[in-house]
Amino acid sequence: MLHKTKGIVLNYIKYKESSIIARVYTSEFGLQSYIINGVRSQRSKKGLALLQPLTLLDMVVYHKENKSDQLQRISEYKCAATFTSIPFEVKKSAMALFVTELLSKVLKEEDERGVVFEFLCHFVLELDQRKEGYESLHVYLLVHLTHFIGFGIHQKKELQQDNILQKVNTNFDLIYETILTMNACNLDEHKTIENKLRKDCLSYMINYYTHHIEGFNELKSLAILSQLFR
Incomplete structure (x- = not known):
């Protein structure tokens, strides 16, 4: 089932050739780990710019309780607030x-x-x-x-x-x-x-x-x- 939630990006690690696993603290589900496919590929429209430390996101996610691998998936995500200084100072x-x-x-x-x-x-x-x-x-x-x-x-x-x-x-x-x-x-x-x-x-x-x-x-x-x- 799809859910809307807000998130704060904490960090990410590389996963397979072009994907990542991002740790995000969400307003609805607390601390979660999400697989984001293809974000490291040259064809990715979003890239990693929206997944830097403390980035605030609006997200649509698939959420399943008691997942054995504890990995969830993201359907959509976009920036919830544009930073003016954190990434640049x-x-x-x-x-x-x-x-x-x-x-x-x-x-x-x-x-x-x-x-x-x-x-x-x-x-x-x-x-x-x-x-x-x-x-x-x-x-x-x-x-x-x-x-x-x-x-x-x-x-x-x-x-x-x-x-x-x-x-x-x-x-x-x-x-x-x-x-x-x-x-x-x-x-x-x-x-x-x-x-x-x-x-x-x-x-x-x-x-x-x-x-x-x-x-x-x-x-x-x-x-x-x-x-x-x-």
């Missing part, structure tokens, strides 16, 4: 890679997928549209995503009791205060933070995820992000 492209790698590790087919999708869609558009003050948006995402994956941050004591230790340039009270400030504000209210504090908050939140999610391992894109946001 190196820092934003690096942040997009970080975000898609993070989402690939933590998102599931959870019950709140519609709510999660709307939050992520808002985040992607905010990242693309901001001309400045976007440098710590990925830290904001890490903080707010905790509420959707089962261990939301609410109070300072929740951060303290986990006893997460790391080398920092700033004291832990400032890290806690910054994270809780991010936690309390809306995305359009969020202001970027200075470089050293941002790095410490990012490192802390990654350790926080490692502490709370079994099997949460290294984010390869973090090294690229660190080089660009010095």
Whole structure:
């Protein structure tokens, strides 16, 4: 049966000679893997341009529950929002890679997928549209995503009791205060933070995820992000 859904592209891998398997977070079905045939061929009208990290799609898909190979198929897809900066600015492209790698590790087919999708869609558009003050948006995402994956941050004591230790340039009270400030504000209210504090908050939140999610391992894109946001 065909279904209409919106999607956020996370990544893709090559499949056979001219096809790919794309991982897409959808508003209707959560995280899904789709076979897209012929998209890498010279005759393809769409190519891979619409399947770059964080691209927002309008999709018509075939969806079957409990598929043994967990691969679904797409009937139609088109761009739902035209980006003005993410594909063209190196820092934003690096942040997009970080975000898609993070989402690939933590998102599931959870019950709140519609709510999660709307939050992520808002985040992607905010990242693309901001001309400045976007440098710590990925830290904001890490903080707010905790509420959707089962261990939301609410109070300072929740951060303290986990006893997460790391080398920092700033004291832990400032890290806690910054994270809780991010936690309390809306995305359009969020202001970027200075470089050293941002790095410490990012490192802390990654350790926080490692502490709370079994099997949460290294984010390869973090090294690229660190080089660009010095």
